[in-house]
Amino acid sequence: MNTVSASVLTIDFHGQPALELTAPDGARCLISLFGGQLLSWIPAGGSERLYLSPAAHFDGRSAVRGGIPVIFPQFAERGNGPRHGFARTRVWQVDESRVSKDFATATLRLVTDDATRALWPHDFALELTVVVSGNRLDLELDVENTGDAAFDFAAALHSYLRVKEVENCRLEGLRNTRYLDATAGDTVKDDRLDALIVEDEVDRLYRDAPDTVVLHDSGRALGFQSHGFPDLVVWNPWEHKCKALADMPDLDFRRMLCVEPAIAEKTMTLAPGEHWSGQHTILAA
Numbered sequence: 173m174n175t176v177s178a179s180v181l182t183i184d185f186h187g188q189p190a191l192e193l194t195a196p197d198g199a200r201c202l203i204s205l206f207g208g209q210l211l212s213w214i215p216a217g218g219s220e221r222l223y224l225s226p227a228a229h230f231d232g233r234s235a236v237r238g239g240i241p242v243i244f245p246q247f248a249e250r251g252n253g254p255r256h257g258f259a260r261t262r263v264w265q266v267d268e269s270r271v272s273k274d275f276a277t278a279t280l281r282l283v284t285d286d287a288t289r290a291l292w293p294h295d296f297a298l299e300l301t302v303v304v305s306g307n308r309l310d311l312e313l314d315v316e317n318t319g320d321a322a323f324d325f326a327a328a329l330h331s332y333l334r335v336k337e338v339e340n341c342r343l344e345g346l347r348n349t350r351y352l353d354a355t356a357g358d359t360v361k362d363d364r365l366d367a368l369i370v371e372d373e374v375d376r377l378y379r380d381a382p383d384t385v386v387l388h389d390s391g392r393a394l395g396f397q398s399h400g401f402p403d404l405v406v407w408n409p410w411e412h413k414c415k416a417l418a419d420m421p422d423l424d425f426r427r428m429l430c431v432e433p434a435i436a437e438k439t440m441t442l443a444p445g446e447h448w449s450g451q452h453t454i455l456a457a
């Protein structure tokens with residue numbers, strides 16, 4: 173019988189410091205301090221469930237293509253700041269990390285500094301807590317207004333899921349919902365289908381999305397439960413857009429699908445001293 177030793181290790185991953193968490197049951201994940209970004213998740217007894225591009229840039233400046241980037245305080249180009257915000261390109265601090273008898277966990281923190289103030293003139297504290305155990309990954313994102321004026325923000329946990337073959341995937345749970353279709357100039361559309369099947373570029377912002385969706389992928393499945401995030405973004409660049417991405421191999425659009433709980437269509441307002449928190453759980457089967 174294999175024995176697993178539960179641990180939290182600080183390692184170097186492509187020149188960046190990262191935390192490797194191993195739970196007593198062998199479930200593992202890797203979190204880069206650059207971006208506070210999950211880069212790998214392997215459930216106990218399972219295989220890798222996050223997509224990380226083999227051509228991702230690890231230069232300490234560029235956003236890393238894959239894993240679970242934290243999007244804050246802006247979604248995509250819905251604002252005047254950097255695309256998808258700056259949280260994914262800042263170095264976060266480790267606040268706490270530990271193993272218990274059932275899980276391994278870490279909390280990372282990003283707070284205002286001169287560089288963030290130059291991009292977005294507000295005082296904030298962001299906290300990402302990751303818990304890995306068995307077949308589940310739990311993430312909690314907390315935003316606090318630490319300044320003396322209200323601010324508006326957007327946020328997302330931009331999850332790149334590794335799939336065997338994207339054309340064989342079915343994303344279920346979105347029937348009878350509405351989405352903005354970014355591939356058609358943000359036209360509002362109704363989803364009337366039992367499942368979303370990816371056969372072309374998909375870039376949809378589901379508003380007031382259901383908290384639970386399930387991704388079936390060639391005999392495997394991932395279940396998602398989120399709380400606090402009103403929207404859900406689903407993205408696959410497909411052939412043409414993937415070719416245009418310098419940090420992703422041309423055919424890797426087949427190996428990934430992004431399912432992203434988000435505050436995206438409408439920003440959220442936080443008064444001084446207020447908190448918002450959102451939870452995102454992924455279950456592997």
Ligand SMILES: O=P(O)(O)OC[C@H]1O[C@H](O)[C@H](O)[C@@H](O)[C@@H]1O
Nearest residue numbers: 235248255256354375405407430
């Ligand atoms: O290339 P990035 O800036 O990381 O953005 C990657 C993707 O993120 C989201 O899913 C958006 O809906 C897409 O429109 C965008 O292409």
